[in-house]
Amino acid sequence: MNLLVADDAAQIRRGIGEGIDWRQAGIDKVFIAANGTKALDIFLSNPIDIVVADIRMPGLDGLELSERIRHSGKPAKIIILTGHSEFRYARKALQLGVVDYELKPTSADRIYKLVIKARKEIETELASAEALRAKFANDLVSGAVAASATIRGDLLRLFGFDATGVLVSVRIDADNKSSNGIAxxxxxxxxxxxxxxxxxxxxxxxxxxxxxxxxPLVWQFVVRIREFPVRPTRVQRTIASVLQRINRAIEPVIGTTLSAGVSGHGTADALPQQAAESARALQHRLYKGPESVTLASEITIGNNAEIVHVTDEKRLRGYIEECYMAGVSLIIDQEFDAITSPRCCTRSLIRDRCLDLIHILVRTLQDNFSDWQQLFEVSLGRLRFFPDFDHVDRYRDWVHQTYREIIGRWSEVKGKKHGHMLLKAMQFAEARFADPISLQDVAEHISASPNYVGHLFCEEAGITFRQFLNQVRVKHAQRLAESTELLAYEIASSTGFSDYKYFAKVFKQITGSTISQIRKSQWG
Known part of the structure; x- marks a missing residue:
């Protein structure tokens, strides 16, 4: 807090300004003025919280200074020092909102205590105002505030914001909060x-x-749009540009970036609805990834209640028992495709599906291995800390990784040498799918001959190595088609295909669609 001392007596100015340890009183800076006119200039040009002024000064006296301060609209606590004990002076001071009226002569200790008192009053008022602002914000985003007159009045009273005109609401939230260091x-x-x-x-x-x-790290802001008619795509571009600048500035500070959800436009009475729209739009980060900006008009509202259980649990359990990771991976991808292709699933539903798949794995272990808990304690320990990701593919990859770790361990326990080697071969191929890898590369990685690796894929996975690699590459290509604006040939190159025509042929064979058809079904 800052203090302004105004007195025409140099001795008093020095005594108050320099003779007191104001840092101890919570005062950051002390400004000194020899008359009321200079004091008003200082007050209007600087952030002043408390004013100590003599009632008799050249230019403006203490009461005139107090009146000018009140009319300025800037809040401040004013303490008047005076040699006049007449009631009319005190009454005038009270009318002007002066918090204390101190008769001279007084002491430095007395002035110190009056400033401390004023500082505590300011802190109490700030805490109360902050609590009211926080309550209003929570009521607004929860829909508890409905009357437009109340919304406009509270925005003006608590935030100084005139909520007239066309408004848009934006929810911004930190990405990847579950990653290390964000907390x-x-x-x-x-x-x-x-x-x-x-x-x-x-x-x-x-x-x-x-x-x-x-x-923490979640904000809602409301902005007035002065352009008419409102063009949603232009609003999105503007907010995307602003968010990009914000991310460049704050990533070094908080260790992550932000994403945004943008509501439709409307007047003040629509702000609760806009808050809900922007929150739903922000959830689309699950499909777009971090640093994304999503308009409420982009999202599809679907029926999540239709997606209840894992559709092929019996076959999945059979593949787990056989340590057949290729079959397991296929079913995991099918389950994620089923719940994410409409792009309307919530984070909680996706997390529930992850847990469903993990519970099937655990139940299968329980049914087939009496000492499963002791043997798999290390692998299953990671399940106690279920992550909270910002993109659906990270949930998918987490489930794949969990299954690979545990099935690989089970394969070793059961003595299925071939199953474990095939798993290592698949993991290598999945990790290096974007590179021009060959059967020879895989064979060298698992210390086997190319013929033996080819035999493993045919006998245990039921497909050739080339077919498996194409499936992995096409799976990643499909995700890029759905979540990016890369051209088809760029997607081919990014997923390990050197021949675009071959890529297009394989992509159509595996997915049944072309890149353009998939994008049309996703975005319309």
Whole structure:
């Protein structure tokens, strides 16, 4: 907090300004003025929280200074020092909102205590105002505030935001919160907020937006759109540009980036609905990935209740018992494709499907191996810390990795030498699918001959190595087609296909569709 001392007596100015340890009182900076006119200039040009002013000064006296301060609209606690004990002076001071009226002569200790008292009053008021702002923000995003007059009035009273005109709501949230180190940066949310406000202020006038703190590293902001008619794609481009600048600024601070969900446009009475829309749009990050911006108009509202159980549990259990990882991987991909192709599933439903698949694995182990818990304690320990990812493919990969680890361990326990070697070969191929790998490369990795590796794939996986590699590559190509704007030949090159015509042929054989058909079904 900052203190302004205004007195025409040099001795008093020095005594108050320099003779007291204001740092001990929680005062960061002390400004000194020899008259009321100079004091007003300092007040209007600097962030001043507490004013100590003599009632008799050249230019403006203490009461006139108090009146000008009140009319400025900037809040401050004012303490008047005076040699006048007449009631009319005290009454005028009270009318102007002066918090204390101290008769001279007084002491430095007395002034120190009055400033401490004023500082505590400010802190109490700030805490109360902050609590009211937090309650309003929570009520707004939860839909508890419905009356448009209440919304407009509270926005103006609590945030100084005039909620007239066409408004758009944006929810921004930190990506990859489950990754290491993010929790340690949550304490820097205040610093990140300052950067966000600064960048928003570079794009829009301060009177055209307001920011709400919802929780650490999650913010909601409302912005007034002055362009008419409103063009959603232009709004998206603007917010994407702003988000890009924000991410460049805050990633070094909080250790991650942000994604955004953007509502449709409307007036103040639609703000609760806009908050819900922006939250739903933000969930689409599951499909777009980090640093994404999604309009509410892009998302599909589907019926998640139709997707209940794993559709082929019996066959999955059979593959687990046989340590047949190729079959397991196929069913895992089918399950994820079934719940994610509509692009309407929530994070909780995707997490539930992950847990369903893991529970099937655990139940199969329980039914087939009496000492399963002791033998698989290390592998299953990772399941106690279920991750929270920001992209559906990371959930899918997590399930694949969990199955590979545990089935690989079980294969060793059962003495299925071939099953374990095939698993190693598959893992190598899946990790290097984008490279020009050959059967020879795989054979060298598992210390076997190419003929033996080819035999393993045919006998245990039921397909050739080339067919398996094509399936892996096409699976990744399909994900790129659904989640990026890469051209078809770029997707082919990114997934290990050197011949585009061959890629197009294999892609159609495996998926039954072309790249353009998949994109058309996804985005319309």
């Amino acid at each position: 340690s940066h949550e304490g820097r949310a205040a610093e990140a907020r300052i950067l966000i406000l600064q960048i928003l202020g570079e794009e829009w006038p301060e009177s055209d937006f307001v920011v709400f703190d919802l929780e």
